[in-house]
Amino acid sequence: MRIKFSLFFHVSMIAVCVTPVAILLLLSFSKNWAFPVLLVDQFSSIAWNDLFSGGNDVRHSLLLSVLIATVVAFVATIIGFFVSKTIAYHTYRRQLLFLAYLPFVLSPVILAVCLKFYFIKLSLAGTVAGVIIAQLIIAIPYSIIFFTGFWNQRVKSFEHIVNTLGGTNIVALTSVIIPLSKPLLLVCFFQCFLISWFEYGLTSVIGYGKIQTLTIKVYQFLTEANIYYAALSCCLLIIPPVLLLWINKRIFLKYL
Amino acid sequence: MKNKGTILSFTLLFIFAIIPLVAGLGYALLYSFGLVGVLNHGFTLQYWKQAFADQAIAISFLYSSSIAIISLLLSVISALLVALRYYQLLKKGIYTYLINLPLAFPPIVAAFFFFQFLSKGGVVSRAAFQVGITHTMQQFPDLVNDRLSIGIILAHCFLSFPFFLLLFTGLIKTQRLHDFFQIAESLGANKRQITFRVAIPLLIQKSLPNILLYFIFIFGAYEIPVLLGRSHPESVSVLAVRKLQKFNMLDIPQGYVIAVVYTIFVVLFILIFLKQKKLAYAN
Incomplete structure (x- = not known):
């Protein structure tokens, strides 16, 4: 009985975790999947070939997504790191943290429709810069919340020691704080990258359909009933997070 | 400086x-x-009166809440049971990597996958046809864009289950819950009592802020309900966006009413969340 339970656990866990990836990969390598064939009846690498040869827009969307996510992650991590310090040591820490939580937890698409007017007025709607700024509105609060826990009494005493020994605040930052927070900075960078990478609502509203990141492409291909290219876009969306989660895990295991 | x-x-x-x-x-x-x-x-005040007279908005809030509660109940309970039963297996080997795999799915990809998996022309329907359970595509029940929102709930569970599983296994380890279990055992508690009177209350108490936060995320979700849901009832985000983005300009003020009510709801929820978080850490 115990063995049966254990076997059931192994089978269901592997099925839940692996089946979606396997099906998406399979669909991206096919060109015909008529009912009632269970697995695809015609394998083809057309979609992937088009990606590498630039025969479709997917490569452009992939590069655009990488660019937007990298910029968002970089800016959000740096700003969040320094702003969180002020919040963490502030008398009104709880109240300020509450303000930081709000943009992060609000539905991005509702936030976007409320902000669209201002983006249009500032001529930022439908531009890459507009999408980056819009995504920063949710990524920076996340980064602030992420780092608030880092700034504790221990870190403060390290800074005090450096100051007592004659070091400036810049020295304390470069020689103590940054080396101490390096793993967290990397983890936050990855998490912000993923927030941007996964983003659909803000991008679709503020981007006006002109800024076609991979998530926008998936929806577009789906409405065009082009499931093979949609599956290709899905595979491309999954690969970086899998790599980042793996690296994230290694960093967490190694340093934390 | x-x-x-x-x-x-x-x-x-x-x-x-x-x-x-x-x-x-x-x-x-x-x-x-x-x-x-x-x-x-x-x-x-016309638009506010119209919005509150229009049942679609109240239904939409109730519908989103129900989806979030059911999805969370299913994923939290299953994650609790798996974490407690298979803790030793989960903390080493292939599972430490495998559990992370669904976390790499953006919501729109999860929605796309469940559409291809559960629709009438999807993988499950084809398998049912192949083994002779159904004889035509139409005989397969509606599992996406369906009345009971099965597709939406399963997609949310798929994304939230690994998150809670990792959270609970992490809590068991960091909070040294096995020490509590041993104390309970030495005081004469049986396995059932340890699970239901010690383990589950402790894990729920420690993870309550995360559960509340996840409720808000599912409540405001857009991609999954827009792809896997029906036109009635609609989730809050889908309804707000439809009223604000579509062609009838007379609907726009009502769309903003929904956005305001939703924001007030989230603000209140965050206040509760921060209070719970404080309590969880205090304990």
């Missing part, structure tokens, strides 16, 4: 967190009261 840093930090906090929120909410409020917008001519 210190003051300059503080001023800069507050400026950035205001620019990226507070101003967008206040400006967005302010615009939505003004629009909903008829003070801005192309078709508006001055202060009116």
